[in-house]
Amino acid sequence: MDFMDSVLIVGSGGREHAIQKALLRTDRPLCMYAYPGNPGLAHDGCMLLEKTLDGWAELAQWALENEIDLTIVGPEIPLVEGIVDVFEEKGLTIFGPNSKAARIEGSKQFSKELMKNYDIPTAAFEVFTDKKSALDYLESHGAPIVVKASGLAAGKGAIVCNSKEEAVSALTDMFDKRIFGDAANSVVLEEMMTGEEASIFVLTDGKDYKLLPISQDHKPIGEGDTGPNTGGMGAYAPAPLVDDALLHRVEKNIIAPTLDAMRKEGAAYKGLLYVGIMVADDGPKVVEYNCRFGDPETQAVLPLVNCDLYDVFYRCATGKLGDARWEVLPKSCATVVCASKGYPGPYEKGKQISGIDKAEYNKPNVDVYHAGTRLVGDDTFVTNGGRVLSVSAWDDTLEGALSAAYDAVDQIQFEGKTCRNDIGAKGVARIKK
Numbered sequence: 001m002d003f004m005d006s007v008l009i010v011g012s013g014g015r016e017h018a019i020q021k022a023l024l025r026t027d028r029p030l031c032m033y034a035y036p037g038n039p040g041l042a043h044d045g046c047m048l049l050e051k052t053l054d055g056w057a058e059l060a061q062w063a064l065e066n067e068i069d070l071t072i073v074g075p076e077i078p079l080v081e082g083i084v085d086v087f088e089e090k091g092l093t094i095f096g097p098n099s100k101a102a103r104i105e106g107s108k109q110f111s112k113e114l115m116k117n118y119d120i121p122t123a124a125f126e127v128f129t130d131k132k133s134a135l136d137y138l139e140s141h142g143a144p145i146v147v148k149a150s151g152l153a154a155g156k157g158a159i160v161c162n163s164k165e166e167a168v169s170a171l172t173d174m175f176d177k178r179i180f181g182d183a184a185n186s187v188v189l190e191e192m193m194t195g196e197e198a199s200i201f202v203l204t205d206g207k208d209y210k211l212l213p214i215s216q217d218h219k220p221i222g223e224g225d226t227g228p229n230t231g232g233m234g235a236y237a238p239a240p241l242v243d244d245a246l247l248h249r250v251e252k253n254i255i256a257p258t259l260d261a262m263r264k265e266g267a268a269y270k271g272l273l274y275v276g277i278m279v280a281d282d283g284p285k286v287v288e289y290n291c292r293f294g295d296p297e298t299q300a301v302l303p304l305v306n307c308d309l310y311d312v313f314y315r316c317a318t319g320k321l322g323d324a325r326w327e328v329l330p331k332s333c334a335t336v337v338c339a340s341k342g343y344p345g346p347y348e349k350g351k352q353i354s355g356i357d358k359a360e361y362n363k364p365n366v367d368v369y370h371a372g373t374r375l376v377g378d379d380t381f382v383t384n385g386g387r388v389l390s391v392s393a394w395d396d397t398l399e400g401a402l403s404a405a406y407d408a409v410d411q412i413q414f415e416g417k418t419c420r421n422d423i424g425a426k427g428v429a430r431i432k433k
């Protein structure tokens with residue numbers, strides 16, 4: 001074995017920085033690269049590949065020449081485009097599903113039909129490729145209803161419509177104005193589910209699987225889940241919404257049947273399967289699958305995993321997860337996202353950020369993860385995106401974790417810093433009850 005294993009992380013968000021920091025939490029020496037990465041990854045010792053690539057084959061060639069032992073892919077687009085297929089053809093080891101398996105996120109038509117064919121609980125639905133038939137269905141079913149572009153739409157392709165008018169307008173946007181382009185060549189109309197959502201992360205090598213702590217995202221910008229949706233303003237884990245009995249049901253009725261269905265479809269799933277569930281009165285149902293780690297849930301989940309993640313990811317990629325050493329800490333973790341003022345609408349960039357070092361100093365239970373930052377000169381970070389950074393803290397209790405996370409958030413300053421002050425509130429209320 002080489003003295004040092006080499007890792008390439010693909011992606012550039014807070015999720016990827018959290019993956020890097022989690023890999024560094026053991027004493028395994030690692031040589032790390034990121035494409036394209038961000039200033040936080042670079043600050044923590046990642047070499048960033050600063051090149052414009054002409055397709056994934058070029059990155060695979062680079063990985064081959066630089067003897068990369070393991071590539072870890074963060075975002076869905078490379079996975080759906082087939083980065084795993086390209087790397088594996090070259091004999092490289094890569095963590096993530098191949099393009100056939102990534103359809104579970106890349107095509108809602110595929111995932112909804114999979115659930116229907118294999119009796120996996122989800123909202124009732126119908127798929128349409130023309131507006132006229134979709135309008136007829138809407139006429140007979142009425143509102144509320146959810147209109148979804150089948151393909152990838154940067155998290156914006158699901159429109160929850162409370163009235164028929166809203167649904168007609170969503171269909172016009174998709175079929176006539178083509179605001180999602182080819183991603184809305186097929187459109188799913190589905191029943192609106194009510195309940196509370198949770199994010200379930202399943203690490204799998206195609207045969208065995210391990211569950212990460214259950215988390216909850218906070219999508220809307222405003223406190224009390226008000227205002228427009230964002231990429232996610234915070235998360236915490238474990239979420240008491242999913243207790244052991246419910247988790248047992250989720251494993252039996254959703255996770256095991258999903259992995260089994262993918263094998264039967266000749267699309268055995270390896271990597272991280274994100275199952276978004278709705279806990280409804282009549283039990284848990286699938287809202288969506290993603291073929292990758294969620295952001296910001298990853299930032300709240302990985303600090304609770306107490307094992308050699310390089311080994312775990314490597315085993316997922318090579319079909320040997322069954323023998324992995326696996327331990328989850330009996331603690332809670334909270335993540336608060338700091339965003340630019342105006343996000344998810346227009347916002348200004350280039351605001352100087354101070355206090356990141358102070359937030360982490362002498363606090364082994366606090367991490368700051370960069371997302372939309374830029375390095376100016378040798379040591380000044382400025383804002384460069386909507387979601388600028390996220391702060392995670394972990395502690396014996398959820399309240400302790402939240403208090404440590406908000407203390408750290410208070411240390412970080414930039415003009416227009418915007419965060420939600422009620423991250424984890426639902427969890428705290430549930431625990432108290």
Ligand code: AMP
Binds near residue numbers: 160
């Ligand atoms: P998706 O693009 O399928 O991930 O959906 C994004 C978000 O839209 C979900 O996290 C839910 O909050 C909401 N959503 C999607 N489908 C439904 C549904 N059938 N009923 C209620 N809310 C939904």
Ligand code: GLY
Binds near residue numbers: 293
């Ligand atoms: N946090 C939601 C997502 O990653 O899709």
